[in-house]
Amino acid sequence: MTKKQFTGAQMVVKALAALDVKYIFGYPGGTVLDIYDALFQQTDVEHILVRHEQAATHMADGFARATGEVGVVLATSGPGATNCITGIATAYMDSIPMVVLSGQVPTTLIGDDAFQETDIVGCSRPIVKHSFNCRVVEDIPNIIAKAFYIASTGRPGPVVIELPKDLLMPTSLGEFHIETDVKMRSYNPSIKGHPKQIKKAVKAMTTAKKLIVYSGGGVIIANASGLLTKLVEKLDAPITNTLMGLGGISGTHKNYIGMLGMHGSVEANKTMANADVILALGARFDDRVTNNVKKFCPDAKIIHVDIDPTSISKTINAHIPVVGLLEVVLQQLLDELAATDFEPNKEERAQWWQEINHWRGLNRVGYVQEGEQIKPQRVIEAMYKITQGEAYVCSDVGQHQMFAAQYYPFAKPRQWINSGGLGTMGFGLPAAMGVKLAFPESHVICITGDGSIQMNIQELSTCLQYNLPVVIISLNNRSLGMVRQWQDMVYGGRHSSSYMESLPDFVKLAESYGHVGMQINHLDELEDKLTEAFAIKNRLVFVDVLVDENEHVYPMQIRLGAIDDMWIKKGVKA
Amino acid sequence: MRRILAVLLENEPGSLSRIVGLFSQRAFNIESLTVAPTEDPSLSRITIATRGDDRVLEQIVKQVNKLIDVIKITDLTERSHVERELLLIKVLAMNDKSRTEVKRITDIFRGSIIDIGKQVYTIQLTGDAEKLNAFVTTLANETEIIESVRSGCVGIARGEKALRV
Ligand SMILES: Cc1ncc(C[n+]2csc(CCOP(=O)(O)OP(=O)(O)O)c2C)c(N)n1
Ligand SMILES: [Mg+2]
Numbered sequence: 195m196t197k198k199q200f201t202g203a204q205m206v207v208k209a210l211a212a213l214d215v216k217y218i219f220g221y222p223g224g225t226v227l228d229i230y231d232a233l234f235q236q237t238d239v240e241h242i243l244v245r246h247e248q249a250a251t252h253m254a255d256g257f258a259r260a261t262g263e264v265g266v267v268l269a270t271s272g273p274g275a276t277n278c279i280t281g282i283a284t285a286y287m288d289s290i291p292m293v294v295l296s297g298q299v300p301t302t303l304i305g306d307d308a309f310q311e312t313d314i315v316g317c318s319r320p321i322v323k324h325s326f327n328c329r330v331v332e333d334i335p336n337i338i339a340k341a342f343y344i345a346s347t348g349r350p351g352p353v354v355i356e357l358p359k360d361l362l363m364p365t366s367l368g369e370f371h372i373e374t375d376v377k378m379r380s381y382n383p384s385i386k387g388h389p390k391q392i393k394k395a396v397k398a399m400t401t402a403k404k405l406i407v408y409s410g411g412g413v414i415i416a417n418a419s420g421l422l423t424k425l426v427e428k429l430d431a432p433i434t435n436t437l438m439g440l441g442g443i444s445g446t447h448k449n450y451i452g453m454l455g456m457h458g459s460v461e462a463n464k465t466m467a468n469a470d471v472i473l474a475l476g477a478r479f480d481d482r483v484t485n486n487v488k489k490f491c492p493d494a495k496i497i498h499v500d501i502d503p504t505s506i507s508k509t510i511n512a513h514i515p516v517v518g519l520l521e522v523v524l525q526q527l528l529d530e531l532a533a534t535d536f537e538p539n540k541e542e543r544a545q546w547w548q549e550i551n552h553w554r555g556l557n558r559v560g561y562v563q564e565g566e567q568i569k570p571q572r573v574i575e576a577m578y579k580i581t582q583g584e585a586y587v588c589s590d591v592g593q594h595q596m597f598a599a600q601y602y603p604f605a606k607p608r609q610w611i612n613s614g615g616l617g618t619m620g621f622g623l624p625a626a627m628g629v630k631l632a633f634p635e636s637h638v639i640c641i642t643g644d645g646s647i648q649m650n651i652q653e654l655s656t657c658l659q660y661n662l663p664v665v666i667i668s669l670n671n672r673s674l675g676m677v678r679q680w681q682d683m684v685y686g687g688r689h690s691s692s693y694m695e696s697l698p699d700f701v702k703l704a705e706s707y708g709h710v711g712m713q714i715n716h717l718d719e720l721e722d723k724l725t726e727a728f729a730i731k732n733r734l735v736f737v738d739v740l741v742d743e744n745e746h747v748y749p750m751q752i753r754l755g756a757i758d759d760m761w762i763k764k765g766v767k768a
Numbered sequence: 769m770r771r772i773l774a775v776l777l778e779n780e781p782g783s784l785s786r787i788v789g790l791f792s793q794r795a796f797n798i799e800s801l802t803v804a805p806t807e808d809p810s811l812s813r814i815t816i817a818t819r820g821d822d823r824v825l826e827q828i829v830k831q832v833n834k835l836i837d838v839i840k841i842t843d844l845t846e847r848s849h850v851e852r853e854l855l856l857i858k859v860l861a862m863n864d865k866s867r868t869e870v871k872r873i874t875d876i877f878r879g880s881i882i883d884i885g886k887q888v889y890t891i892q893l894t895g896d897a898e899k900l901n902a903f904v905t906t907l908a909n910e911t912e913i914i915e916s917v918r919s920g921c922v923g924i925a926r927g928e929k930a931l932r933v
Contacts, residue, residue, distance in 0.1 A: 316785070319785065319786060324837075380836060504831050504834050508827060
């Protein structure tokens with residue numbers, strides 16, 4: 195008896211189902227119509243139809259960030275695939291597990307500049323973890339299984355698969371085999387930290403007088419926040435999070451001293467600058483953290499734990515490199531600490547904390563609510579109060595992003611979802627939609643600005659179709675605020691193309707998409723109206739908050755300075 | 769410093785372009801690059817000659833290793849090794865004097881004349897980059913170089929050390 199035969203399109207869908215995929219985000223077109231036809235005839239995998247492929251990638255990305263699962267995208271060849279590029283790059287920079295299935299013209303036409311042919315594997319090569327061309331129909335399931343394995347293990351990242359149309363069509367049939375337990379001779383991410391390095395790291399940590407823990411997005415990805423918190427408490431060390439690492443330890447934990455870097459807190463950057471040992475965990479000494487690398491923490495011994503060896507000693511030299519999975523290495527560090535009977539020297543720690551508390555007193559990312567206009571920071575504080583700090587906050591890019599990072603202390607990992615590495619405006623709304631799909635019962639906020647929201651505003655239509663009642667809070671400052679801030683500080687106040695003339699009426703716009711629109715213009719109505727917005731559970735609410743257009747984000751590192759050279763308000767240095 | 773890196777990788781479509789793309793994307797220098805399948809046709813071996821300080825070199829090795837298709841990479845220049853490059857060069861050999869001289873130089877460098885035209889000699893020479901450079905300079909002093917092509921270097925470790933799966 196011959197085995198059952200399937201088309202490539204059916205194999206794609208069967209493979210996704212075998213890998214427990216519940217949702218895929220996409221948009222149809224010529225080369226993937228067979229896949230859409232196969233999707234139509236089953237119920238395992240639900241397809242979410244977006245309004246622009248870029249949004250599909252961000253939705254899949256938001257879904258992946260909130261759940262830890264692989265986000266899956268489906269796009270047609272040519273323009274569909276190229277529309278995914280920004281979303282792929284966004285996921286790549288933040289190490290997000292994603293698989294992008296792209297159509298391709300039939301193998302017989304590849305290379306002929308056929309209609310809607312682009313070499314998407316070539317276009318995306320510098321921004322993917324890996325990519326695959328399929329040329330044989332029976333290979334499809336295992337290529338998809340491999341793509342999932344690569345995307346989700348080691349340092350996660352996006353994987354692109356190109357599927358030529360002739361492999362998908364009923365004219366090419368094959369048997370379906372899938373090996374979900376993937377093994378590859380060329381890809382074996384290391385797991386355990388080298389025991390010798392663990393010993394060295396513990397020695398450095400326990401003999402440090404001025405220790406700081408600097409943790410990043412790697413802790414979130416590794417689901418290692420429990421272990422991280424244990425370690426911090428055991429060491430009684432101050433801890434700072436990167437923009438990507440927020441929620442790695444609770445934002446209200448007594449050892450937490452705020453975000454570091456360009457718009458980090460004074461105490462975080464000062465503590466880094468004065469530390470004698472820095473324990474870097476799943477962070478990558480990004481230029482938005484270090485400021486001028488030549489002046490970066492010259493006296494500190496650096497222990498750097500990361501799953502990706504290329505992140506170690508790339509911008510800042512590590513004295514004690516440790517390569518391994520964070521959840522494993524953190525346990526190794528805790529075990530080794532336990533074996534040494536370590537207790538922090540009470541006096542030394544007390545002295546160190548005294549210094550840190552002095553910096554805390556200098557300015558804890560402050561602002562003053564004065565005058566008629568609502569300060570944007572005040573909106574975030576209100577948002578925090580009303581959602582009791584439990585919302586998923588998905589951000590766009592600009593001043594509003596930094597205010598949210600500074601004024602919403604995240605209690606848990608995966609609660610803060612933003613494009614940190616690429617800084618993609620237009621990320622916020624689709625990402626929030628992906629999160630809402632995964633957690634329909636939770637408050638999901640899209641914090642955005644009048645500029646960013648217009649980069650994927652069309653997804654309001656998708657929200658209606660799939661009933662995704664996210665709360666959009668737009669800090670409307672009638673300008674590209676972050677650009678304007680730089681122009682104020684660096685370009686003599688010349689506002690070249692940074693203000694937004696002819697903004698739409700966002701309330702009416704939301705309404706025309708079938709949602710609730712709301713505007714807040716006065717400070718005294720801020721909390722009431724926001725409370726009202728969050729009380730509406732089954733409809734999307736777009737809250738257009740008119741905020742002070744002159745507000746700047748402070749603190750801010752001074753260009754080319756050391757990590758702790760900062761402006762703390764207009765014209766005042768720390 | 770000049771380094772020679774040997775890379776063993778899956779012989780898959782696109783794996784070479786990933787290596788080349790990586791070098792240009794990260795502004796790493798490539799002096800020469802050679803690639804061919806090995807005796808096991810599922811594997812390719814690439815030899816890359818590059819330059820950079822220790823930090824850059826460390827990044828190059830790590831970044832290449834990070835590519836999913838790459839199985840192993842080693843820096844041959846770290847220990848004793850053999851390095852070879854092939855040169856084919858066509859020079860003017862119009863009269864007896866220049867013919868004798870070209871032949872003499874070729875013999876001294878242990879090269880061989882592999883083709884003769886009415887007015888040209890084609891010579892083959894293998895050796896390390898330094899030897900090839902010296903040969904070309906010496907020839908250029910004697911006669912006119914019409915055309916030349918170099919393979920880029922390949923290398924292998926001395927002794928028991930081997931790069932294999
Ligand atoms: C796609 C994209 N284009 C340009 C930029 C550069 N950029 C960074 S912030 C910003 C302004 C954002 O304006 P808005 O969304 O209104 O936020 P605000 O800073 O006013 O809060 C711009 C243009 C970017 N990050 N992403
Ligand atoms: Mg704005």
